[in-house]
Amino acid sequence: MSHYSPYIPDELLPIIHGKLHDFNQRRFPDKGYYIVLYPTNKSLYYTLWFYNPDAEHHPFIYLYNLELDALSSVRKAMRTMANSLLPLELKEEIDSTSYQGDDIVLFGKYRGHHLQSIYQIDPRYINWIADKYEAKTKSERRFKELARTYNKVFLDLQTKKKYKSIAGHFAGRPGEKLENLELTITKVRIEDDFYKTDLVDGVEYFYVDQLLTATDSAGNYFLLTVKAKDRSLTSKTLSPGTHSYQKNEKLSIASAKILKHIESHNTKYTKIGYIKFTENQ
Structure with a gap:
């Protein structure tokens, strides 16, 4: 792509990069990201784009024009993304900005219109x-792939953050070994191991496990189970002498095996087992 050669003063670049760095904290590109694209030979304006990693044919879609200077354009894009949990990047170019006519509606009341223009005036039709x-x-x-990407953007920008969960990343791959994990517990759930519950001489014994949800320093979520080593006389009550894990408690894990990846309510969890805690844990 040829460029209009926009000029960003050297003293302004650190300011823009600093704003982007702060803005992108705890934002993850797994589901896509937004782009402030430099002006091209087709436009004097910086433009806002979206990258959809799931799109096979047209991963980049044009949203609208921003401003004539980089800083104002980045600020405007950030305001637009007030409800989004996806990151924002500043790029000089992207792989392709042409849809080869795939974005033109060939039916109905918007026959001959581009999907981008319909997205601006009637997003329900895009939906x-x-x-x-x-x-x-x-x-x-x-054509439908492009419509799905525009609809994805609309839902991302219009759905308030309080209805979203931070996605996080999956750690490694199932079967791999992780080492030197430093985690913080965010949730503790007590659960009987029904496979071990036993009745001896008329007395019922329970093995009560602790199911922990924890995060690392990058905000990634982990699930792990601390199995009961001794039995309890009461359901959902830890056996005497068992350490009771608490929310915000720190975990130091020397090694663990990734059992599987789970995604629930837009949050990604890595379930780990075969856990060896560090000696001071």
């Missing part, structure tokens, strides 16, 4: 295309 439109040919599938 209908993304959800209900039946794509039969390759070009129709590319």
